[in-house]
Amino acid sequence: MDSVTLTDVTYTYPGSEGPVLRDINLSIRAGEFCSIIGPNGAGKTTLCAAIRGFVPKFYKGDFEGTVRIKGEDIADASIGEIARDVGFVFQNPFTQMSGITASVYDELAFGLRNLGVPPAQIRERVEGMLELAGITAFRDRDPFQLSGGQQQRVALAAMLIMEQDVIVIDEPTSQLDPQSTDDVFALIEAAQKQGRTIVLVEHKMGHVARYSDRVVLMGEGRIQAIGTPADVFTDPAAASHGITLPESIELAQRLAGHGVTVPGSPLTVPALIGALSGGSHHVAD
Amino acid sequence: MSASAVSPARTSRGSYSDPRESPATEVLRTGNGVRDLNPATQLSLAGGLALTAVLFGPLCMVIVVTICLVLSALAGRARPFLTLFTRTILILGIAIVALQTFFVPGTTELFSWWLFTATAEGLAAGIQIASRVLGVGASVILLIQILNLDRLVLDMEQRGMSPRATYVITATVNIIPQMRKQMGVIMDAQKSRGVETDSNLWVRTQAFVPTIGPLILNSIMGVEEKALTLESRGFSATGTRTSLRYVEDRPRDKRLRVLIVCALVAIIGVRIVLWIL
Ligand SMILES: Nc1ncnc2c1ncn2[C@@H]1O[C@H](COP(=O)(O)OP(=O)(O)OP(=O)(O)O)[C@@H](O)[C@H]1O
Ligand SMILES: [Mg+2]
Numbered sequence: 001m002d003s004v005t006l007t008d009v010t011y012t013y014p015g016s017e018g019p020v021l022r023d024i025n026l027s028i029r030a031g032e033f034c035s036i037i038g039p040n041g042a043g044k045t046t047l048c049a050a051i052r053g054f055v056p057k058f059y060k061g062d063f064e065g066t067v068r069i070k071g072e073d074i075a076d077a078s079i080g081e082i083a084r085d086v087g088f089v090f091q092n093p094f095t096q097m098s099g100i101t102a103s104v105y106d107e108l109a110f111g112l113r114n115l116g117v118p119p120a121q122i123r124e125r126v127e128g129m130l131e132l133a134g135i136t137a138f139r140d141r142d143p144f145q146l147s148g149g150q151q152q153r154v155a156l157a158a159m160l161i162m163e164q165d166v167i168v169i170d171e172p173t174s175q176l177d178p179q180s181t182d183d184v185f186a187l188i189e190a191a192q193k194q195g196r197t198i199v200l201v202e203h204k205m206g207h208v209a210r211y212s213d214r215v216v217l218m219g220e221g222r223i224q225a226i227g228t229p230a231d232v233f234t235d236p237a238a239a240s241h242g243i244t245l246p247e248s249i250e251l252a253q254r255l256a257g258h259g260v261t262v263p264g265s266p267l268t269v270p271a272l273i274g275a276l277s278g279g280s281h282h283v284a285d
Numbered sequence: 286m287s288a289s290a291v292s293p294a295r296t297s298r299g300s301y302s303d304p305r306e307s308p309a310t311e312v313l314r315t316g317n318g319v320r321d322l323n324p325a326t327q328l329s330l331a332g333g334l335a336l337t338a339v340l341f342g343p344l345c346m347v348i349v350v351t352i353c354l355v356l357s358a359l360a361g362r363a364r365p366f367l368t369l370f371t372r373t374i375l376i377l378g379i380a381i382v383a384l385q386t387f388f389v390p391g392t393t394e395l396f397s398w399w400l401f402t403a404t405a406e407g408l409a410a411g412i413q414i415a416s417r418v419l420g421v422g423a424s425v426i427l428l429i430q431i432l433n434l435d436r437l438v439l440d441m442e443q444r445g446m447s448p449r450a451t452y453v454i455t456a457t458v459n460i461i462p463q464m465r466k467q468m469g470v471i472m473d474a475q476k477s478r479g480v481e482t483d484s485n486l487w488v489r490t491q492a493f494v495p496t497i498g499p500l501i502l503n504s505i506m507g508v509e510e511k512a513l514t515l516e517s518r519g520f521s522a523t524g525t526r527t528s529l530r531y532v533e534d535r536p537r538d539k540r541l542r543v544l545i546v547c548a549l550v551a552i553i554g555v556r557i558v559l560w561i562l
Binding site for chain 2: 052079090092095098099100106112117118119120123144145
């Protein structure tokens with residue numbers, strides 16, 4: 001079943017010159033890990049906002065087409081109602097804190113309290129999420145006293161704890177070091193394993209290649225390429241839109257230039273090494 | 286789990302049991318009798334003291350200030366009370382007396398110094414005003430010592446105030462430290478672009494100016510996203526909300542408030558009688 005469906009979506013922000021999204025048609029299956037990539041200003045964030053209903057309900061502007069979540073057109077639902085099905089984390093973690101809680105613990109509990117979840121259950125879920133997100137160490141810290149990277153993890157955890165079916169995350173690792181980036185991807189993958197649908201905007205192509213079921217390449221408001229990571233990263237559109245290819249694919253392409261053909265499109269460096277040392281490579285004379 | 290464990294009946298000083306006190310709900314309590322009074326009780330206490338001081342002026346000021354000091358001491362806050370009181374209200378009071386004594390015209394000359402003449406009328410007027418300022422000031426400082434903002438907001442929520450209203454209060458109180466932190470981030474960004482933010486006051490002031498723009502811009506843009514974030518966390522949900530914390534309003538709080546109201550009625554009565562006589 002399709003979890004998120006966009007049909008002929010074209011959108012112009014109020015006051016902006018041309019459409020920021022043009023003729024977007026996209027279906028994301030339930031439980032799919034779908035990454036959106038593309039250069040700055042391509043419309044990635046706007047696409048996310050359209051799935052969450054912020055576009056056009058909050059940002060107004062000219063909107064054409066339909067967005068369906070689990071088959072339901074969201075045109076008539078309020079932003080609050082859509083929140084029950086779609087979780088959303090913004091690019092800037094600073095604005096993701098409720099602003100009224102004195103500790104990370106309370107920050108995670110805030111959403112569940114609003115929904116009237118019984119106290120004992122809230123405590124259980126908060127403890128579980130602190131553990132899962134690896135933020136137990138700063139459970140009693142003021143969310144505003146955390147570093148940008150720590151805040152990003154808290155923001156993500158505070159959203160994941162709401163347990164929506166669709167999770168839209170805009171560049172969750174922009175301020176994270178490599179270790180924390182890995183941790184965050186593990187966290188998102190864990191959510192996917194629970195059957196939730198992931199829509200992720202990300203610039204770290206190595207991680208996109210490794211975790212995604214499908215990759216959407218955006219450019220100038222249009223979908224330029226869509227498919228498996230292997231398809232999209234080997235598509236000429238990727239290079240022409242300034243995408244830094246994952247190391248493994250970059251290496252495979254360079255090797256091809258030197259006459260070494262690597263079978264398939266290995267998405268990680270270990271996979272590339274495996275493909276090469278498997279003896280299945282062909283060296284042209 | 287037995288039912289008694291879910292809602293424990295307390296038998297300490299006026300037995301009561303509260304259904305809201307589930308094992309997962311934490312009662313905000315410090316262990317100090319004065320600070321653990323219900324915020325409404327604390328507010329009426331301070332309000333009553335301030336009103337008494339205003340109504341009676343010099344007559345009651347010493348009593349009001351003494352009560353405030355004693356209550357602060359009971360709350361374990363005598364020292365901060367005295368520090369704050371002497372550094373602000375006491376100085377203000379002395380200044381008022383001095384100014385009034387020298388500047389209110391009068392016929393009874395007490396003494397004269399350089400261009401100024403102290404009058405008895407001025408001194409009397411100064412004492413009238415200053416005693417009220419001291420009484421109200423002491424009550425406010427007492428409140429600062431014993432009232433906890435978290436407990437106050439929680440109590441207002443428990444009394445049925447809308448979450449939006451309590452959000453505005455809490456967010457407003459928190460905004461200064463948040464802005465300060467954000468300013469640090471902007472300052473860092475500008476330092477990395479070569480704007481000097483470390484050296485002397487004048488240089489820092491110059492460096493401060495360019496941070497104001499981004500700070501205001503950030504807060505405006507932040508407001509939009511924050512509104513959407515709250516929305517995503519179910520803030521606009523209409524059902525009952527869960528509290529993980531709880532502020533007690535014990536029978537003795539209620540009795541104390543009744544007592545305060547009665548005392549105030551009596552005090553106002555006395556005042557009126559004194560006016561008429
Ligand atoms: N609130 C807004 N009002 C008007 N125009 C906007 C608004 N937000 C974004 N835009 C414009 O829409 C276009 C797409 O922006 P969007 O934020 O979706 O890009 P993006 O792909 O997320 O870029 P980045 O990688 O920098 O995050 C840009 O040209 C941008 O200037
Ligand atoms: Mg973006």
